[in-house]
Amino acid sequence: MRAKFVGLVSSLYIIGSTMAQADEKLAEDFSKSPETRWDYVADTVMGGVSSGQVQFSSEGNVAFARLTGTVSTENNGGFIQFRRKLPDRPDEGVSGVRLLVRGNGEQYFVHLRTRGTVLPWQYYQAEFPTSEEWTKISLPLSGFKASGAMLRAIPVADEITTVGVVA
Structure with missing residues (x-):
C-alpha cells in the first residue's frame, strides 16, 4: 500500500494541567531556524521504502x-x-499537546518518546485528522497509546524527551 501525504503544522504547544487551562508553553512556532531543531526520519532507517521531506516556510505571518x-x-x-528532542522535559502538571494543523484530509499522528522508550520502535501515539482549514487539535496525554506492552499505559509528562509528527 502507498499513500501520499501533505501536512502542515504551524504551532505546537505543551499544555497545562487541564486541557481548558490557558497555561500553555509554546514549544515551537517554526520560526528562527527550525531546521536546527527538527529532524526528518523515514522507515528507511529500518529497511522500509517510504520517502519524503520536511520543509519550513511561511505564508504571511504564519x-x-x-x-x-x-x-x-x-x-x-x-x-x-x-x-524534535525537547531541550527541557515538560513539567509534571502537563496534560497534553496542542497543534495548529492543516493537511490533505489524511490522518496523522503525534509520537512522544520518553526516558522509558529505549528501543527505536517504542513510542506513545495519538491520532489526529487534517482538513484544508487551519484547525487547533488538542491531544491529552491520556489519549496517547503505548506502542507495546513493555511501556506504561500513559506517558508521564516530565519524562517526555521527544515529540514527532508522523504520516
Missing part, C-alpha cells in the same frame, strides 16, 4: 513545517516523520 512524501508498507515500512 511559519510552519510542511511534511510531504509517499508512505509505503513494503519491506515492513510505513512512516515518514519530523521529530
